[in-house]
Amino acid sequence: MQNKTLSEPRLKSTDCGDCPIRHRAVCARCETDELARLEEMKYYRSFEAGQTVIWSGDRMDFVASVVTGIATLTQTMEDGRRQIVGLLLPSDFVGRPGRECAAYDVTATTDLVMCCFRKKPFEDLMLTTPHIGQRLLEMTLDELDAAREWMLLLGRKTAREKIASLIAIIARRHAALAPRRETDAVQIDLPLTREAMSEYLGLTLETVSRQISALKRDGVIVIKGKRHVTIPDFDRLLEESGDDSDGGFLV
Amino acid sequence: MQNKTLSEPRLKSTDCGDCPIRHRAVCARCETDELARLEEMKYYRSFEAGQTVIWSGDRMDFVASVVTGIATLTQTMEDGRRQIVGLLLPSDFVGRPGRECAAYDVTATTDLVMCCFRKKPFEDLMLTTPHIGQRLLEMTLDELDAAREWMLLLGRKTAREKIASLIAIIARRHAALAPRRETDAVQIDLPLTREAMSEYLGLTLETVSRQISALKRDGVIVIKGKRHVTIPDFDRLLEESGDDSDGGFLV
DNA sequence: CGCAGAATTGATACATCTCAAGCTGGGTGG
């Protein structure tokens, strides 16, 4: 579990120069003067694990970047069926310039810090400087690719393949942030409950639980506690996921 | 394969001023001078229904807009399972600036005309003029919303709801292009075979066929021939689709 | 220590898939 030790603002500094996502977020390409203008319109907000950040339909007067922690985008049907349509990791962007209201529920699944920009000034800045729009386009295209990969998972993969794919994706993203020696077994903490996993994968939580047990029984993964997963053989996991074995990214 | 490109395009004119998608495509915001530069780098290609436009992994030396006709984006697993991850209608954009190779198969499902731009000049133009990038961002955000709506469909809807949703979406898009009197029953021609529908909806073609028959039996739709669909009561169809009944777009 | 939320496990139901057979309508050649 992500510990909720800190009740104060969880950042050492609010200076963009010290920001952990400075080089990956929507501001990645900004020059010093652009950064200064962003700095004027920004403010931080913190949320505890489980809190709702935004309700679908809410009026949005800001857009934001995830600084630390993890959040989900969820869509809900009238009868309560829910589907997670996006996982927001540090540096991911929330909100849509030009849109009045939120289209999805945003929920913190771990403690979360967001860097928010007042919407109107942000939109104005986008008009006068190209770097933000360029970076946002790039990030949106990446998200679109991720969404399409998820469509393949939801439409065509078996429950077992879905679980293996989710673990592989979390492990890969984890590795991208904290690179490890090639030889070690990969270890991760699942940032989602079984229920959240089921909402992401289009399954029930019972099926998620059963398939995790099955992968464990078959030696594909090793579980310690509820959330800690060791992957002794990453290629084996990829085979189980149904994806191309050569872990190549999209070309 | 793509060598079968038809020699003569089926357009009356190759002048951007006469273009049917001039106001909706990636060039929508361009000024006359920008349009002139685009005109220099553009060329048309035509495809027959069923032809593959692009193979996943192909080197891409162009990006393009669909001018007339319909195409699909498809992702394929090693064992042959297929998922359509996008439907390309007139004005939709194909290709990703900055990317070398195609990520998906693109297939013409009807006769198709595309307006292609040589990639390098297009990328250069994007750097020097903001209007193309702005419009592309807007279009990409719309596609991302559509992809997320589809994730809900794939993950949570029943086969019957999936079919109803697909018909509703095609009808809505059709209505957007050719507005009709409110009182008339909506009529459309399905631009997809049963197999393509199954690949879009994450079903088998037999299930698609059975559910279409069921909706017909229940009077939700009226079928004439294989492709022609009449919708006597659009609200009824929306109920069956599981979506919010007030056909409101995303807010 | 004991409680509550989270997770596991079991038994059964059911939606969709799979395999198989037959239909339909538009095009073609005799």
Next chain:
DNA sequence: CCACCCAGCTTGAGATGTATCAATTCTGCG
């Protein structure tokens, strides 16, 4: 002009994967 053909589609019967309903069993925490 008709008979035939064949891709696309429909329908049927049975198999199967996942959902549903219902207990338990963990695990972390006050």
